[in-house]
Amino acid sequence: MSAVAASAEIHPLSVVEDGAVIGDNVRIGPFCHVGAKVVLGEGTVLISHAVVTGKTVLGRNCRIFPNAVIGGEPQSIHHNGEETTLTVGDNCTMREGVTMNCGTVEGGGKTVVGNNNLFLANSHVAHDCQLGNGIILSNNVMLAGHVKIDDRAILGGGSAVHQFTRIGRQAFIGGLSACSYDVIPYGMLNGNPGLLGGLNVVGMTRAGMDRATIHRVRKLFKALFDEEGAIREKATAAREEFADCKEAMEILDFIAAESDRALSSPFRGKA
Template structure:
């Protein structure tokens, strides 16, 4: 049985899952669907065509499903989908999509979104991510699984962040970050591999050595980057992580690749 505080406003048409608690002064729009066993502690706003999975905990003043912050938006019926098991802390904002961006903002399972973090319109965010305080995504950003984005960092629109990336604090991320990458600095530069994260994903010492050798050859070897990239293609067979990085680079469309500082090639 759901528990709804008498001060909460639930519009007709909203769907509230079994065992969900809606706390004081929450506002739930008519097109919202909230899964089972969620907790909206107080003062949470869920608007638009928003679907939230089971077992999410949402803190005060989170605003989910608001209109995209895009000047072209004209009130179209676009969506926000949030997976199960997410923790959404105070003041977090997540916007619905735009028609030109596909109409959907999607957030995966088991994310931890610290206070005042933001997921912009048409973003796709993977599973098991952590957004620290005020981590911000512009529109159309793609974020892979097991990504950590540090506090006060902002990601430029249309940028891709591969799986298992770590972004340091106070970074402006303007280029695509390879899977397993570690980026840092005011304008984020690639500093190496996220070795701690890779160990947590059970990479053996042998695999780490193989991927490190590939990384050094690709990003710090002789010649210009395009030549090194071409020469590194046969290494895809050496480890699935290497193949994933090379595929990610090859799929780039909108933004340049985030490279080590000083490597403009």
């Protein structure tokens, strides 16, 4: 039997399968389908024609717009019907046509989305992606499998992210860009192939970063990308000079971390 809170409102033209857990003040509009292994957190709203399926947990106060499919099977030739999961945090909005897939066994079995994220129409989150908080995916953004995106990153409309790519905190990916390589925190990438054009200074300012810190991060960017030499070697050499700047060290730690992808730069992929 489903566990449906007394305060939940379910339209009679929707289907909630036995086993689903429906929290307090959830509202499910007409022509929705909620699967047997779904958990809908307090205050979440399915407006109409929305599907939440698979072993999927949605947090509090999420909003699912028409024609979104949340928790579908992974689009992977290696998936053989194993039970994997999708977990979405609080205060996330999935606009019309958004799709999010559960994980694969090979990728750890789970797709994870944090809090306060906005997914605009027809954006896609593939299997095994790991997303932080405060992220915006604009219309038609496509995330391939195993992508990792840190807090407050913004992806412009129609951009595409290659599988296993990492996007650092407060990075900005321009509209229609092809993001094939890791993007450092605060980096700004544009074009196809995507080139690292500088820092997301507007986003840094809006986040409350003071001018002195921005100048320090700019100095690091120039040292890494404007001078000759291997980026990772230069990053190692820069650690002592920038040890007093938390934001600069965040970039250096990102570069030092293991990754399946190379680093985006102003030159990589340029003809």
